[in-house]
Amino acid sequence: MTAISANAGADRLGGVWNVAKPQIRNVVRSRWLVCYLAFFLIATEGLLRFNGGDPKTLLSLGNVVLFIVPLVTLVYGTVYLYNSREFIELLLAQPLKRGTLFTGLYLGLVIPLAASLVGGVTIPFIYHGVVDGQPLALVTLLTGAAALTAAFTGIAFCVALRFEDRLTGLGVGLAIWLLLALVYDGVMLFVIAASDSTMETALLAASLANPIDLVRIALLLQFDVAALMGYTGAVFNRFFSAATGGVVIAMALAAWIAIPLAGGFVAFNRRDF
Amino acid sequence: MIQISGLKKRFGKLEVLKGIDATAVAGRITGIVGPNAAGKTTLIKSVLGLTRPDAGEIRVNGTRVNGDESYRRYIGYMPQMARFPSNLTGLELLAMLRDLRPDVARADDDLVDALSVAPEMGKKLSDLSGGTKQKINAIAAFLFNPSLIILDEPTAGLDPRSSSILKDRILTDRGKGRTFVITSHIMSELEELADDLIFLSEGRIGFAGSIHEIKKLTCQANLERAVAELMLRSEAA
Numbered sequence: 001m002t003a004i005s006a007n008a009g010a011d012r013l014g015g016v017w018n019v020a021k022p023q024i025r026n027v028v029r030s031r032w033l034v035c036y037l038a039f040f041l042i043a044t045e046g047l048l049r050f051n052g053g054d055p056k057t058l059l060s061l062g063n064v065v066l067f068i069v070p071l072v073t074l075v076y077g078t079v080y081l082y083n084s085r086e087f088i089e090l091l092l093a094q095p096l097k098r099g100t101l102f103t104g105l106y107l108g109l110v111i112p113l114a115a116s117l118v119g120g121v122t123i124p125f126i127y128h129g130v131v132d133g134q135p136l137a138l139v140t141l142l143t144g145a146a147a148l149t150a151a152f153t154g155i156a157f158c159v160a161l162r163f164e165d166r167l168t169g170l171g172v173g174l175a176i177w178l179l180l181a182l183v184y185d186g187v188m189l190f191v192i193a194a195s196d197s198t199m200e201t202a203l204l205a206a207s208l209a210n211p212i213d214l215v216r217i218a219l220l221l222q223f224d225v226a227a228l229m230g231y232t233g234a235v236f237n238r239f240f241s242a243a244t245g246g247v248v249i250a251m252a253l254a255a256w257i258a259i260p261l262a263g264g265f266v267a268f269n270r271r272d273f
Numbered sequence: 274m275i276q277i278s279g280l281k282k283r284f285g286k287l288e289v290l291k292g293i294d295a296t297a298v299a300g301r302i303t304g305i306v307g308p309n310a311a312g313k314t315t316l317i318k319s320v321l322g323l324t325r326p327d328a329g330e331i332r333v334n335g336t337r338v339n340g341d342e343s344y345r346r347y348i349g350y351m352p353q354m355a356r357f358p359s360n361l362t363g364l365e366l367l368a369m370l371r372d373l374r375p376d377v378a379r380a381d382d383d384l385v386d387a388l389s390v391a392p393e394m395g396k397k398l399s400d401l402s403g404g405t406k407q408k409i410n411a412i413a414a415f416l417f418n419p420s421l422i423i424l425d426e427p428t429a430g431l432d433p434r435s436s437s438i439l440k441d442r443i444l445t446d447r448g449k450g451r452t453f454v455i456t457s458h459i460m461s462e463l464e465e466l467a468d469d470l471i472f473l474s475e476g477r478i479g480f481a482g483s484i485h486e487i488k489k490l491t492c493q494a495n496l497e498r499a500v501a502e503l504m505l506r507s508e509a510a
Contacts, residue, residue, distance in 0.1 A: 018372040022361055029360035086356035093321045093350035094373045095342045272284070272324040
């Protein structure tokens with residue numbers, strides 16, 4: 001019995017990979033992905049050349065990464081799904097479970113996006129030999145950015161599956177990015193300026209509601225520089241030790257990956273193609 | 274063999290299928306015709322499980338279509354418009370489809386040579402002409418010795434030579450006992466291929482029977498005129 005279900009599980013995994021592998025190949029060969037990789041190579045190389053390997057480099061790099069990764073992932077993810085629509089129809093006519101197909105399509109995008117981001121940042125660091133400077137901070141940055149890639153690909157899939165019209169979908173995707181990357185900061189600034197210390201719990205909750213902010217806080221916790229923490233970061237630091245803070249952030253990010261992905265899957269499963 | 278009973282499907286306010294009862298008999302070629310927006314593609318997609326019906330039942334080779342994917346092992350499908358991942362080659366595409374059916378011992382890619390696309394198979398799919406993509410689309414439908422082959426406007430975009438080769442292949446495979454469902458706007462094509470015809474009009478069956486019967490019913494000698502007559506009657510009704 002166990003042997004049979006283990007076998008079925010392996011089959012399912014094999015099926016996911018059979019979908020993901022050609023998708024990865026397709027994405028890797030696209031001009032967009034090459035540009036994405038080149039962008040991180042050039043940005044990291046430039047920052048390392050001008051600043052050296054000090055914490056300031058990683059913080060600047062962190063700001064660039066936190067700005068670009070959600071934007072590119074959302075746009076690329078929605079466009080990718082809209083462009084794959086006819087191909088998805090062909091694949092759905094194959095003996096393939098919808099869940100297998102969905103997971104394969106998702107991994108087929110997340111893996112190359114995350115790999116080019118990690119590669120693009122890591123290669124200049126290795127080349128300059130400054131990895132030993134702030135290894136934990138670099139690992140935090142890369143893990144956080146990879147988690148953002150996973151989260152925003154899920155959001156992109158969710159949006160693309162719920163909105164039939166591609167322009168509407170793209171617009172909703174951009175609106176989500178604007179909200180999380182820009183509007184959020186402005187609102188926080190306003191709230192903090194207007195509030196006293198009783199608002200701290202609310203601020204803490206607000207930071208959990210923004211994956212970009214979560215990664216930013218995780219990165220700042222590595223440096224222990226309260227002045228650079230940003231609004232929610234300072235509160236966060238006061239509430240948690242670095243270790244508990246890390247766990248809370250990891251769990252919140254996991255939810256940010258799982259919930260949109262589940263929403264996307266439900267939409268994919270119900271959808272009439 | 275496909276048996277459909279009481280099939281209903283609506284998209285929002287639009288009722289696309291209003292209760293369809295139809296059969297595609299094993300070993301025969303069934304043509305589906307009807308004016309635009311009559312529900313042809315929705316009907317096909319329901320059989321494939323791409324679209325979930327609101328009511329009714331579909332059986333393929335006796336198995337009820339209910340979300341389990343295994344019945345699709347015996348189906349080859351050629352969609353109306355082929356759009357493949359642009360950065361893959363034709364060979365990689367066929368390899369992918371093959372990987373999805375590990376239980377098929379030998380893939381049948383005779384059509385690659387017959388349609389003379391072998392030299393194009395190593396090129397990026399986005400660099401291929403519409404006609405070549407359509408040929409690959411056809412090859413994919415016949416790849417796994419399916420017992421049921423569903424073709425949505427199969428010869429659209431094909432040159433006369435390729436279209437003839439594909440039609441020959443369809444007739445040969447019917448001789449081997451395979452079942453076909455074909456939608457087409459080209460009546461002469463269906464006249465050449467189809468044994469039975471389903472005429473859909475505004476989500477209902479306007480006629481279902483053999484080609485011979487439809488001609489007799491409408492007192493027309495060729496299929497195009499017979500279907501035109503059916504359309505006129507369904508508009509008048």
